[in-house]
Amino acid sequence: MKAAEIYRNTAAHVNRFIWSRRMQRVKMAALGQHTNDGWIARIMIYFLLSVLAYLYLQPLFYIVSTMFKNLNDLLDPTVKWIPRTIDLENLRTAWLGLNYPEAFMNTITIALACSVIQVFICAMTGYALAKLPFPGKGIVTFLIMLTFLVPPQIIIIPLYVVYSKLGLLNTPLVFIIPAFLGQGIRSALFIIIFRQFFKTQPATLEEAAKLDGASSGRLFFKIMLPLARSACLVVFLFSFIWYWNMYYEPSMFLQNDYLPLSISLNRLDEVLTGLPKGYVDAVLGSNPVSEAPKMAAAFLIIFPPLLVYVFLQRWFVEGIERTGLVE
Numbered sequence: 001m002k003a004a005e006i007y008r009n010t011a012a013h014v015n016r017f018i019w020s021r022r023m024q025r026v027k028m029a030a031l032g033q034h035t036n037d038g039w040i041a042r043i044m045i046y047f048l049l050s051v052l053a054y055l056y057l058q059p060l061f062y063i064v065s066t067m068f069k070n071l072n073d074l075l076d077p078t079v080k081w082i083p084r085t086i087d088l089e090n091l092r093t094a095w096l097g098l099n100y101p102e103a104f105m106n107t108i109t110i111a112l113a114c115s116v117i118q119v120f121i122c123a124m125t126g127y128a129l130a131k132l133p134f135p136g137k138g139i140v141t142f143l144i145m146l147t148f149l150v151p152p153q154i155i156i157i158p159l160y161v162v163y164s165k166l167g168l169l170n171t172p173l174v175f176i177i178p179a180f181l182g183q184g185i186r187s188a189l190f191i192i193i194f195r196q197f198f199k200t201q202p203a204t205l206e207e208a209a210k211l212d213g214a215s216s217g218r219l220f221f222k223i224m225l226p227l228a229r230s231a232c233l234v235v236f237l238f239s240f241i242w243y244w245n246m247y248y249e250p251s252m253f254l255q256n257d258y259l260p261l262s263i264s265l266n267r268l269d270e271v272l273t274g275l276p277k278g279y280v281d282a283v284l285g286s287n288p289v290s291e292a293p294k295m296a297a298a299f300l301i302i303f304p305p306l307l308v309y310v311f312l313q314r315w316f317v318e319g320i321e322r323t324g325l326v327e
Contacts (some may be wrong), residue, residue, distance in 0.1 A: 060302075067091065067296035074291055087292070094296035097271045098264045104304075107260040110172045111243035114179040118190060118239045119232050121182050126194025127220050131206065141195075148188030156252055163253060170257040175243070185242045185249075190235045197231045198224060237312065244305050261301045268297050 061081065066074070070087040073079040094100075128134070129141055160169075168174050178184050182191070201224065209219045225232075247262040254263065272290045 063295045063299050063302075066292055067094075067299055069292050071292075090292040090296040091300070093272070093293040094268070094300055097268045097293060098261065098297050098300065099259075100261075100264075100300060103259055103261045103264040106172070106258055107244060107262075108304075110175050110260060111240050113172065114175050114184055114243050115236050115239040117176065117179040118184050118187060119236050121180060122187055122190035122235060123194045123225060123228060123232065124220065125182055125191045126196075127198050127224055129191070129195045130198035131224075132216065144188045144191055147183065148186070148192075152248065156249075160252055170254055172258065174253040175249070184239070185246060186238065190239065193235060194228065194231055197228055201227060233312065237309070240308070241305055265294075265297050265301060268294055 065081045065083065067090050068086045068088070069079065069083040069090075070085060073083045073085070073087075125144075129137060129144075163169050163174050168177070175184065179187070205223055206219060209223055214222070245262065247266070250260050250263050251266075254260065259267075269290055272293060
């Protein structure tokens with residue numbers, strides 16, 4: 001009798017110990033040793049990331065879905081995401097309506113030339129503000145910050161008058177010349193990025209180069225600029241995307257002779273319907289006939305920069321981390 005009770009008590013203790021160990025393992029697996037280690041936290045993180053990804057990608061899904069719909073699918077309320085038939089005629093219509101080859105070349109010329117120029121000009125300016133002593137450095141930095149705070153709408157009329165007198169309207173020079181002078185789109189932000197990057201570089205590099213007889217220019221091009229590859233990539237991509245997507249400045253400086261994709265997209269309704277845009281907006285409103293070609297045109301416009309980002313995203317993220325933009 002006594003031996004049986006001892007056995008039962010021992011078995012009960014062993015079972016409680018085993019279940020407690022199992023519960024500890026389950027608890028550790030569910031909650032984790034830290035806050036984000038357990039599977040409950042991971043499920044919540046994946047759920048939130050999935051919701052955010054859907055919110056960001058839903059417009060792209062809508063564009064891709066709509067551009068393959070014919071008129072019957074557009075008017076049918078039961079067809080939401082997946083069209084009954086794939087209509088490639090919308091892409092052809094958008095291609096012709098945008099005059100895509102010419103508009104693409106105009107846009108890539110402006111975006112690529114201005115981006116490359118901004119990288120070198122802003123890098124040199126940022127290096128001078130970070131490393132070179134000269135009188136009035138604080139005032140120059142303040143004025144650069146001021147150009148970042150001034151809206152472009154304030155200076156657009158004086159710029160238009162100047163470009164008109166110089167005969168630069170309807171040419172890419174209205175964007176290339178300001179970029180060469182350090183006054184391109186968001187140049188102040190790029191100068192600040194380079195300035196902060198060069199300030200983090202150790203002074204021993206400059207001292208060693210100067211002991212070897214290197215001048216400031218050689219020090220910049222041979223040592224500092226190669227070290228700033230990550231910052232150059234970040235600035236190039238930001239600048240390229242902003243020049244690619246800009247609409248306000250081209251609508252003022254570029255008219256009928258040199259149209260980028262943004263202006264061509266704005267005039268697509270007029271091209272497709274043969275009616276003035278103001279009439280289309282006022283009378284027709286959202287025209288279902290041109291809805292699918294407009295989505296196809298939007299896809300043709302966003303596809304090139306999207307492709308660039310897909311190939312450069314790893315270096316882009318590393319560049320943002322190294323330049324301190326995430327702080």
